[in-house]
Amino acid sequence: MTPDQRFARRVQAAIVLFVLLFAYFLAADLWMPITPQAQLTRPVLRIAPRVDGQVLDVAVANNQHVEAGQLLFRLDPEPFRLAVHSAELALEQAGQDNSQLDAAIAAARAEQAAAQASATELQREAARLGRLVQSQHVSRQLYEQTESRRQAAQAKLAAAGARIRELSAQRGADGADNLRLRQARNALEQARLQLGYSEVRAERGGTLSNLQLSSGAFLHAGNPVAALVADEADISADFREKALRYVRLEDGASVVFDALPGHIFDARVTAIDAGVKEGQLDANGDLAAPAVSDRWVRDAQRQRLHVSLTEALPLVLPSGAKATVQLYPRDSRLADLFGRLQIAVISILHYVY
Template sequence: MRPFRSLGTYVALFVGLAGVFLALYAWRLPPFDSSVERTNDAYVRGQVTVIAPQLAGIVAEVAVQDYETVEAGQLIARLDDRIFAQRVAQARAGLAGQKAALANSQQQRQSSLAKIAASEAAVKSAASAAENASANFARVQPLARQGYVPGSDLDVATRQNSQAEAALDQAKAQLEVARQDLQTVIVNRQTLEAAVDNAEAAVKLAEIDLANTRILAPRAGQLGEVGVKAGQYVQAGTQLTSVVPDAIWVVANFKETQLPGMQVGQPVRFTVDAFGGREMTGHIERFAPATGSEFAVLRPDNATGNFTKVAQRVPVRIRIDPGQPRMDDLSPGLSVVVFVDTAAEPDTRQASANGG
């Protein structure tokens, strides 16, 4: 075969071969295939907690500034608590009134018991009087029939016997009334006890509302931008600021075609764009239970129209190895580029710690 005589031919041949090798490298085809999977669809994540009031009111004090580091329980802001303090006082007064009514019910119970005792004594007295009147009537009646006593004595004995029986019935009725009064007091006491419980709950609710006028940091971390000012009226749920704890991790969204060979516990390398490409290390902690599209609010409907297959991405959570330089500078939302060698042996300690 005759060699090429034109320099342009060699240049064209070189460019063609370079294009072929570049395409092979881009698609990771032999001889450029590699076990290292890479994605730039990865970000630092953290538990960003939004701080909001549970009450509506006027902001009386803002005790922090933007990006300040706070401890758990530290005051963030305070609402005007005058109304809520008066509600606590009102609830406590209501509780005192209900307790007084309950104490009065106890006195009524004792009084009812005394009335029952008095009525029982009255029944015994009336029974004794009725017995005497009946005995007197039994003596006078045969004597009156034989003419030994005048008829007026029989009338008196008869009347006294009837009055004694009526007095006994009346005493028994009063005893029953006293017993029913006691039962009424007992039933009313249950109502009063329930009212006391309700008043105690009202006091606790009022105290909770008063405590909620002090908006505290739920955990230690660094605040975001503080978006509230003193004198501002806020509604319940209004976002005041956010707190970002120190706990951070990386979430890398790998294509489903990149997952073969990935295991929990495998080592990971990643570079941080904000650090000028500084490389850091970590380990795969766990895989998402579904692809990212399954968690989307509007999921694609592949059952209609023409279908074009699109490689889905699966979020992979990566634990950042502790003790690395600039760990304190990592913030949720930073972009990273993640590299995973699918041929690397997983760390069994990492896998067992995460259920792998």
Template structure:
């Protein structure tokens, strides 16, 4: 009996009782469960809202390209190329000789214009000399006319007294008339000479219109002669020089090759029309250029095109048709780099990816409104 009691007591003693730690964990799980069920969705919603709001401030496009200021080098006169002073893809400085056109025909024109200028000056000097001679002839004619007039008056008195014959009197009268006509003729010649001297007998030869015209023709000929040497209008790199060869005949204004600037560089990004709503000049941007994939360039918006790119196309689209399909248009946006690294030159036409911070964020209720009004106009 005693042995059986001991066995029951031992079994009772060895039977495990309730675990206090487990009792504590069970209420803790029950306590945290409702908070987790509410908090986790709220946390995800907050994260989603933060991502939505932050994402609205940035717009990006990979429809972007590096642009470099390009000048078309052309001849301002027509002629044959006799020298090319640069090579393809060569760096040139402003004022550097690029090529020359045969100057001989233009030098001949300069020599001819110089001769015409000398002739014009001699002509004016001759007119001034003629004017002085005509003045002397006029003075002599007036003195001769005075003498003839006095002789006529004396003979008129004598003919009345019959001391001279009537024929002598008539001859004296004729001499007076001839003297007066000679004075009138000389005065007419003087008037014509004064007109030829532009109304000023003492005019300086270089101030006369004829000489000034000849001088202008000489200046024009010298200008055309200077055009036979073509200089670089700015610093840059020449391209497509091989298209021009010695012996080619260039027409006035015909392009010879291109000169790309080495400092005037920008990025042209074509954003969708829905992306430029909050875009403004001065906003910051980051640019990745395919040429340098590991480099991020800082830039800013400088200007926005006043129209979509299609409006400036050679053949603008005609939307007033029955089979019209709406297509999202692209608006060209110009961006300039904050710093240009000479060690990382940008090549015109290379692709880029642009991301602009518009600093726009919609009100907190905007996502809810968008959901409620989805599908409505």
């Protein structure tokens, strides 16, 4: 075989190999998609006090794992105890005020009864004098004086009724529905709640990070002092749109982490995001701004899906750990076989890079 023939054969073999690889990548992108753009994320909670106060003591250390409800640090509770005591005194004062109002209402009703008796008596006396003045047995002056006293008694009776209504409005409802007592009890509950907030506890299990806190520091409500990385993990992976054509929820998957080379974890597709930021339009009043590109073939859009491991990790990986995700969207043994070969090669390559 001449050198030209050998060269021609090599060219033909290279062309055949290129065509086979090209066909393989086309088929793999549809029936056994894989992406290295995946990572493990954990919910991160910002730890912040709900009230202002000075740190009395810190019960945990940085990077320590804590359970839900575990005490993290404590603020000086004395100001909050004093606030609770003050609210208790205010509740007691509210009860005494109601008792005083009850006594005042009773006195006003007694005055009303006395005014009613006086007004009734003067009403009868004025009626008698009115009949006598017509027969000229009494003077008109006496009648007019009696009529004036009757009107004054009626006015005093009306004033007594108004006083009772005023005191009753101040007193409010009886029993537990009394407004003054409800306000005092609400203030007491708020004071007790703030006393409880003086102890800052973990809302969920996780690992504390970036805790830089010491006794004596003064904290303001809402200002974060540490981060709590939760134990729950979510694995998100970005695929080209075309690669997700046949993917459905609960499809099988495999995951390889950069931190655990050679270890392939079984997983399931749990969610597919409804869109990406580029597909979100802001109603800002501006006109549309079409994207302009001078490329003949634009970059493929990527969509995000989430997978969940069906087996436990041998160690706790940090939030942000990189991974590679292999999907098995078709019920095909051949596609599954090649997909598992792909992810196995990737898991071995992780020993290198």
